[in-house]
Amino acid sequence: MPDSEALHAEHRLEYPYSRSTGPVIGAFLTGLRDGKLLGVRGAGGSVIVPPTEYDPTTGEDTGELVEVGPGGVVETWAWVGEPLRKHPLQTPFAWALIRLDGADTALLHVVDSGAPDALAAGDRVTVRFRPESERIGAMADIEAFVPEGRA
Amino acid sequence: MADETTTERGPVTTLATPIRLDFEFTPGVAQSVFLRGLKQAKFMGQRCSVCGKVYVPSRGSCPTDGVPTTEDVELSNSGTITTYCVVNVPFAGQSIEIPYICAQILLDGANLSFMGLIQEIATDQIRMGLRVEAVWVEPDELTESLSSVRYFRPNGEPDADYETYKEYL
């Protein structure tokens, strides 16, 4: 065969997907659209954020929704110096697991702290929502978390 | 991405989660033989050294014996229709005008049929055993892709005997 260069072709896989949320996830996303953070009560009265239909430890059904945040504590974080094209922020940022006030589990989101040495576990952060007109009921309704005092 | 429910400010009941992934696909040795053949307006298959069957397009192995198919075989431009369907249903992204005929074509010399578009025959004339030939694009449009084949059309030969293709149904 003449050509020694391997053949290659670009292949793009794309699907629109529209997922039904159910009442629990739907309630959380509705809360985001309304500018609120919600958790759900699980086994032994613990508050699970983000809310699930079942307690992740015991498997029991979860109960009532409770408001949590808007501030919380950074449990762990990681600095992204070069954001990937699909990351929520396109300038350097930190991923963080954030235990919101009133919650017993942590939420994963981004912290716009400005620099890697401006963040540490134990720091308090608070949510910065997008303007109301831009909120649609999705995690992206939260633009980022920011160090408290810089909301 | 806005959803109807949000403009009414009722509870959120659906979430749009579009997915897009980009790949750089490489076809491998055997499929490259087939694709490069298309650029030469040829159908290239590969033969199994154990059972002697010729597969087109080849994936590089005999699916019954699990051994590499290393012998390249040039196949005829002509073949037999083993089965077909007439597409009448419109669907999104459809580029061919309905109704049109899709058929499995067993090229002379091959032991595997593949799907192709049939043209230049009325949809009520299509039948199993019809002898067809490939119609290629202009020489300067040939490329390492099945788009080099415009379609298959009847080649005028008498219909093939059922015995010759009954094992490929």
Place this chain on the structure above:
Amino acid sequence: MSAAGRTPRPVSIASFAQAKNVRRDQERNEVEGLMPVIAEVFGNIGITKDDVDFICSGSTDYLIGGPFSFVMALDAVGVWPPRSESHVEMDGAFALYEAWVLLQEGEIDAALVYSFGRSSLGDLREILALQLDPYYLAPLWPDPISLAALQARALIDAGKATEADFAAIAARSRRDALANPHAQVALDVSADTLLEDEYVVSPLRRHALPPITDGAAAIVLAAGDKAARWSEHPVWITGFDHRMESHALGARDLTSSPSTAKAADVAGVADGPIDVAEIHAPYAHQEIIVKQALGLGDDVTINPSGGPLAANPLMSAGLIRIGEAAARIASGEARRAVAHATSGPCLQQNLVCVLEGE
């Protein structure tokens, strides 16, 4: 000591083969890459596809971006007459577990297990984000390196490890890989030099990350007469179990691995001394977590093959840990070994396999 993970019917690892692990196999497709591995795994013990009763594979369509790609891989085996066959959209180690369960039930006496995948075709940092919760996590597209980094930071903050520990594991792994002809990244560089690298996602530098690898592997399992006939010195699976944790990252303690500890208990790791451990820790810091969960002391040789830091063919890396551990026993270097495999973000799901020679 639970009996559930013990193996009432002795099953041996009769043969193991893997492809040369490379960054990118542009020449061959999945079937062409797999055929020599299947030929070798059968050829090692002089059997053919007709000698196995069951075939189980591990792979994921997301690597090639095409549905049912695992079906075409069966062409590499030749499944005529029709064969009993199964597939898991997971690492081949979990396919091995499924085959082992069927062997325990006595329905079959031998199985072929294989795995494959070309990580080079797509962008793993985007692809693997899609295994996450589709409502809460995936829409943020958190890539696997970012999630691993969250876990690494938590480990450091908990006082359980340092960045120097990660570099030491990376240096040791790649140096040991020099003796492994199948390894992809094999070199002798000091941990101090590695610590001079920039962060990719802090606190992880490039050396703490797995390479991107195209590869494949296969194992033949045998029980009863076939086990005795096919290996002069069989390597027996004496314990086998796997456990899973919640997929909600914020509900887990990322600095420990309770699922690994539970699987290790059920599989009976502590029943005797362990000479060698092959640990499927794609990120350097994860070796520390898994070693602790398996209850291994500092006298255990870890990843003499170089481990996933030397070659990380997605979907095969866990199966290869089992094969490498078996190879150490077959060669006489070890008498009792443990192999571990993982799946999901931050060690969410873990499999433990205990192996013993005669």
